[in-house]
Amino acid sequence: MSILVIAEHDNAKLNAATLHAVTAAQKIGGDLHILVAGTNAGAVADEAAKVGGVAKVLLAEDAAYGNRLAENLAKLLVSLAGNYSHVLATATATGKNVLPRAAALLDVQQISEITGVESADTFVRPIYAGNALATVQSSDKVKVITVRATAFDAAPATGGSASVEKVAAAGDAGLSTFVGQELAKSERPELTSARVVVSGGRGMQNGDNFKLLDALADKLNAAVGASRAAVDAGFVPNTYQVGQTGKIVAPELYIAVGISGAIQHLAGMKDSKVIVAINKDEDAPIFQVADYGLVADLFQAVPELTNAISK
Amino acid sequence: MKVLVAVKRVVDYNVKVRVKADGTGVETANVKMSMNPFDEIGVEEAVRLKEAGKATEVIAVSLGPVQCQETIRTALAMGADRGVHVQTDVELQPLAVAKLLKGVVDKEQPQICILGKQAIDDDANQTGQMLAALLGSAQATFASKLVLNDNGTANVTREVDGGLETITVKLPFVLTTDLRLNEPRYASLPNIMKAKKKPIDTLTPEQLGVDVAPRLKTLKVTEPAKRQAGIKVKSVDELVDKLRNEAKVI
Numbered sequence: 001m002s003i004l005v006i007a008e009h010d011n012a013k014l015n016a017a018t019l020h021a022v023t024a025a026q027k028i029g030g031d032l033h034i035l036v037a038g039t040n041a042g043a044v045a046d047e048a049a050k051v052g053g054v055a056k057v058l059l060a061e062d063a064a065y066g067n068r069l070a071e072n073l074a075k076l077l078v079s080l081a082g083n084y085s086h087v088l089a090t091a092t093a094t095g096k097n098v099l100p101r102a103a104a105l106l107d108v109q110q111i112s113e114i115t116g117v118e119s120a121d122t123f124v125r126p127i128y129a130g131n132a133l134a135t136v137q138s139s140d141k142v143k144v145i146t147v148r149a150t151a152f153d154a155a156p157a158t159g160g161s162a163s164v165e166k167v168a169a170a171g172d173a174g175l176s177t178f179v180g181q182e183l184a185k186s187e188r189p190e191l192t193s194a195r196v197v198v199s200g201g202r203g204m205q206n207g208d209n210f211k212l213l214d215a216l217a218d219k220l221n222a223a224v225g226a227s228r229a230a231v232d233a234g235f236v237p238n239t240y241q242v243g244q245t246g247k248i249v250a251p252e253l254y255i256a257v258g259i260s261g262a263i264q265h266l267a268g269m270k271d272s273k274v275i276v277a278i279n280k281d282e283d284a285p286i287f288q289v290a291d292y293g294l295v296a297d298l299f300q301a302v303p304e305l306t307n308a309i310s311k
Numbered sequence: 312m313k314v315l316v317a318v319k320r321v322v323d324y325n326v327k328v329r330v331k332a333d334g335t336g337v338e339t340a341n342v343k344m345s346m347n348p349f350d351e352i353g354v355e356e357a358v359r360l361k362e363a364g365k366a367t368e369v370i371a372v373s374l375g376p377v378q379c380q381e382t383i384r385t386a387l388a389m390g391a392d393r394g395v396h397v398q399t400d401v402e403l404q405p406l407a408v409a410k411l412l413k414g415v416v417d418k419e420q421p422q423i424c425i426l427g428k429q430a431i432d433d434d435a436n437q438t439g440q441m442l443a444a445l446l447g448s449a450q451a452t453f454a455s456k457l458v459l460n461d462n463g464t465a466n467v468t469r470e471v472d473g474g475l476e477t478i479t480v481k482l483p484f485v486l487t488t489d490l491r492l493n494e495p496r497y498a499s500l501p502n503i504m505k506a507k508k509k510p511i512d513t514l515t516p517e518q519l520g521v522d523v524a525p526r527l528k529t530l531k532v533t534e535p536a537k538r539q540a541g542i543k544v545k546s547v548d549e550l551v552d553k554l555r556n557e558a559k560v561i
Contacts, residue, residue, distance in 0.1 A: 069478070070440065070450055093471040096436050097452050100405070104441035109406045109526035112435045122530065127433050128328045132337050133535050136527040175449035175484075179466060181476035192472075196560070220561060228490065238455070238470045238491060245349075245429060245490065247472070253560040263327065264431075270538060274558045276550065282543075291541035291558065294550050304547040309561060 001030030001120060004058075004080060006073075006089040006098070007048050011038045011066060014047040016193055017090040019154035022051055024147040025088050026155065027117040031055045033084075034162075037076055039066030045164045052156035062169035067178035068094045074101035075170040081106055081142050085120070091146040091248075103144040110144045111136060115151035129244040129267035149192060150250035150271055184239045186223075191240070194223035196253045199242055199269070200235070201227035203258020203279065203298055207235040212299070213257060216306045225249065225269075227259045243268035258298045261286030278302065314366040315421035316357040316391065317412055318373045319347040320382040321432040334531045346382050349427025351389075352488040355495040356457065357425050358390035365459055368392045370419055374411050376400050380511060387506035388498035394511035395419075399523060401516075405433075407523040409441035414519030416446060421483065423465075428453050428487040439487035449480035455491040 003025040008015040018034070025032050032053055036045045037060040045059040058080070064072040081087055081102070089095035091113045103110035115133070116124030122137045123145065191197065198217045200210055210224065217224045225247070226240035242249055244267035254272035259265060261277070261284055269275070270289050277290035278301050287293040294301060322328055323345040328337045346354075360366035371386035373379035374397040383394035397411050416424060424446075429436035443450035451457075451467035455475065458466045468477045470489045498506070516523045544550045554561045 067476075070452070071443075074444060093453065093469075097440065097450070100437035100440035101444040101450065103437070104406060104409055104444035107406070109404050110435075110437050111527065112437060126535070127532070128322070128337060129431065129434065130535060131328050132330050132532050134532050135530040137530055138527055140526055174481075176451075176478050176480045179477040179479055181471070181474060183474040232490060237474065238489070239472070239474050244431065244434065253554070253558075264324070274554070274560050275538075275541070276554070287543070288540065289538050291539075292550055292553050293541060293543045294547065295543060296547075301547055305550065308547055308551045 001028070001085040002083065003028060003030050003032050003086040003088060004084045005032065005034050006077070006087070006095065007034050007036045007044060008090055008092050008094055009036065009038060009041065009044040011041045012043060014044050016154060016157070017092050017149050019051065019157060020149040020152045021088045021090040021147040022053065022155035023152040024114065024117060025086070026053055028086055028120055030085065033058055035060065035080065037065040037073055039063055049162040049164050050158045050160050052159040054160045054162040057162050057164045058167045059164055060167045060169050064169065064172040068098070069176050069178060070098045070101050071173035071175045073098045074105060075173055077102035078105045079170045080167065084142060086143045086145060088145045088147055090149050095146050099144055099146055106142055106144065108140040108142055108144045109138065110146070111138060112146050113148040114145055115148050129263050130270065131263070148248060150248050184237050188217060189221065189223045191223040191225050191242070191247050192249055194251055196220045196222035197225050197242070197249055197251045198222045198255045198257065199225035199227065199259060200230055200257050201259030202229040202233065204230060204235055210236055212302045216255070216302055219306055219309045227262070227265045256286050256290070257302060259286055260284045261289065312366050313368045313370060313419060313421040314357040314360055314423045314425060315370045315372060315416060315419060316350070316353045316386065316425045317438070318350040318354065318371050318382050318386050319427070319430045320344050320373060320375060320379050321347045321430055324348055324431055330532055330534045334533060336529070336532050344378070346385050347427050347430045349429060349488050351495040352490070352492050353425040353427055354386045354389045354391060355493045356488060359493065361390065370395060370421065372397070372412065372415050374399070374403055374408055383511055384506050385498065387509045388503040389496060390502070393509055395514065396511055397514045397516060397519065399516050401523050402525050403523055404525050404527055405435045405437035405441055406526060407521065408438050409445055410521045411516060411519055411523065412442050413445045414521055415514070423483065424485045426485065426487050428489055439485050443485035446483070446485070449484040451478060451480050451484060452487040453489040454486050455489050457486060457492070
């Protein structure tokens with residue numbers, strides 16, 4: 001068996017999300033190759049070659065891959081998939097966009113966001129916002145799989161010495177073009193890989209009040225997240241959203257502030273190691289999953305907590 | 312220009328699902344069913360295109376058992392013009408859904424197909440991308456803004472991990488909705504009444520020439536490990552003490 005893992009990157013650096021798919025691939029077992037498709041992405045390929053357990057890095061360079069357009073990347077994957085028993089990507093926005101397109105072109109039923117590997121053809125995946133776990137077996141000749149990053153540890157970023165092989169690009173599908181992006185800038189750790197996450201919900205009342213969470217996050221070197229309600233209300237951008245259809249996080253410590261605990265929010269954070277909930281409604285469902293609950297007015301409790309941690 | 316919008320009947324998002332005792336699935340008998348919330352956003356976007364004079368007709372499509380017609384009626388009450396129901400009792404997986412939708416698209420020739428980015432039951436997030444692949448057309452997934460240009464293209468703003476990105480796609484194309492695309496309307500009572508008179512065509516997978524047999528076999532469905540119930544602390548000081556000395560996370 002040989003497994004192809006799609007590298008997530010920005011043409012300059014390998015995104016650490018890729019390392020989780022590498023671990024999932026190792027659990028399946030077999031020769032492990034990483035595909036780096038990009039523009040001037042040689043540095044990413046060199047980085048990928050150092051990842052522990054990787055046998056070979058495939059580097060496909062073309063302007064068509066510079067902005068991760070699904071139509072172009074899926075064409076490339078189809079041209080390579082014949083050599084592999086499994087094609088994996090981490091379930092990032094890019095992985096979710098590209099892999100199903102490639103799967104359909106290969107006439108394969110993709111397996112989305114696996115959280116466990118039972119065997120080479122049998123996998124566990126959450127359904128219904130994580131309220132049930134399905135064990136599914138694929139009969140397709142190539143298994144096309146996205147991997148939930150929080151369910152697999154990161155593979156070591158160094159220690160490997162794979163060869164880098166250039167592969168032919170598959171051209172531009174001519175269907176879509178990239179116009180531009182507005183990336184949220186933050187000095188804080190990334191939400192999906194932070195050790196501590198502080199999240200705010202509707203109880204924050206407005207975007208300005210998120211400064212209270214920023215101050216707490218600064219003390220804890222934490223990322224700041226939000227519930228869907230807070231994002232829909234326009235308090236913070238979509239990049240903050242933790243939940244079933246937002247980001248899935250599993251930090252050491254998750255502090256939920258003014259979040260009631262809707263099912264779809266719990267789906268995004270209930271695998272956190274320690275959960276703290278601060279909410280003035282003592283019946284809020286968030287308390288049912290919290291290790292430590294504090295029934296209090298967040299506008300008093302959060303500044304108090306920030307101060308207490310500094311001591 | 313026709314717009315096709317796909318609507319899925321799912322367990323209502325407010326229902327706490329229960330795993331069946333025999334481990335074959337989740338309990339769906341006597342459970343409230345609704346339109347997948349992302350598909351409501353899709354219907355709203357399609358109806359807005361019609362109201363803006365950009366679309367001439369909005370066709371709502373649902374696939375599955377006979378009760379899917381209720382979901383189509385909901386779309387018709389929100390403003391879709393007519394429905395297509397592909398009736399089958401077989402469990403439909405995303406690839407089969409995409410193939411059936413392609414069959415309907417081949418007949419109807421819409422310029423835009425709108426789907427929810429994911430269904431809240433199987434959480435697969437595949438069907439729109441698969442439909443675009445099978446049609447050989449562009450895909451604009453996780454959309455938070457759609458602007459149609461005059462030259463046969465559209466600009467779509469997409470919600471991605473790091474923020475927002477904008478792409479230009481050629482028509483015809485497939486759009487999948489994210490939460491911030493719009494706020495779906497509630498159907499008014501007069502519109503619910505009017506929707507009862509709107510036509511729904513019924514097709515079968517055989518008529519569309521699609522093999523819908525599931526590719527993935529579900530071996531079992533289980534409940535995830537439950538979190539241990541925690542404790543309530545009385546003060547911020549007690550919380551900090553617990554986090555430092557008991558959980559040792561700060």
